[in-house]
């Protein structure tokens with residue numbers, strides 16, 4: 531049941547969700563039938579026709595335009611990459627940072643973003659970690675901005691305890707202080723509405739195996755195209771404004787494409803881009819706002835049940851600061867994970883407990899089942915995480 535869309539119909543597209551209580555979309559989402567069908571179509575075309583490459587490339591461009599719509603951007607601001615890590619590394623290495631410059635990040639935020647910037651220490655760039663407080667917004671970041679600060683990079687939603695950082699206010703701070711702003715939306719995309727322009731992001735990076743429902747191996751990069759000073763660290767023919775018709779490289783003709791293709795390298799992950807086309811069909815049909823609201827409702831139900839069991843929620847509680855779909859509950863993972871597994875409930879171990887994460891197909895019955903499995907083992911004071 532949902533007041534937002536027909537969840538039962540959506541759930542039928544995810545056979546894995548019928549077999550186990552799947553509360554682990556923050557790790558990866560199970561495959562949906564239409565996504566599988568799109569990959570199969572691609573394989574069949576390859577098998578039977580040796581590959582209609584132009585048809586496939588046309589679909590790449592259609593999907594690029596739809597990704598752009600999802601992010602409130604234009605198609606020429608979107609590049610396809612391999613995953614979030616690659617997107618963040620492309621971004622980190624495109625920023626004109628020099629020795630003595632400083633980048634601010636959030637302590638404990640996802641390492642795949644952190645290492646992209648920590649690697650710049652080799653150039654003398656400093657990375658300073660700001661504590662992950664329950665609310666991270668312009669006011670909490672401002673005291674760390676000094677004369678050397680050039681960039682801020684963070685997730686919109688943390689993988690850890692579902693913090694939803696106020697990226698709009700931090701984007702406004704970046705504009706005020708003339709800082710580059712790089713945002714990892716991997717945990718947000720497909721569940722939380724994203725507006726690249728409202729965020730005033732310079733770059734946004736993501737993978738696609740969570741809210742975007744695609745198997746691992748496809749990433750996205752948004753680049754605000756007005757920042758033409760940002761150039762790729764790597765170069766391929768696809769990055770150029772004019773690819774020589776005879777495909778003979780010209781040493782003196784290296785002008786970059788004026789669109790985000792300047793950051794793309796070679797051929798695409800075509801099966802995954804086909805999968806993405808199908809998952810965008812599903813997401814667009816439901817609406818990200820509705821997915822968000824549905825997950826918030828599930829989260830409210832979960833929090834109420836946890837309160838009844840006197841189990842603490844790690845991370846923010848109120849809708850304004852929490853992600854709709856990611857909740858870490860204070861049960862020690864080492865003690866509880868096996869119990870969940872034995873009872874057919876899939877969750878993730880986390881630093882401070884057990885992470886429960888929702889996808890578009892979850893229902894309140896999944897939450898009830900989780901709670902029932904917790905009750906069955908019994909929560910004693912010692913089995914609660916500190």
Ligand SMILES: Cc1ncc(COP(=O)(O)O)c(C=O)c1O
Pocket residue numbers: 613614615616640642643685687688689714715716717736737738749
């Ligand atoms: C915030 C965040 N960023 C990035 C990733 C993954 O990075 P990649 O797409 O490079 O595997 C995850 C989780 O897998 C994540 O939660």
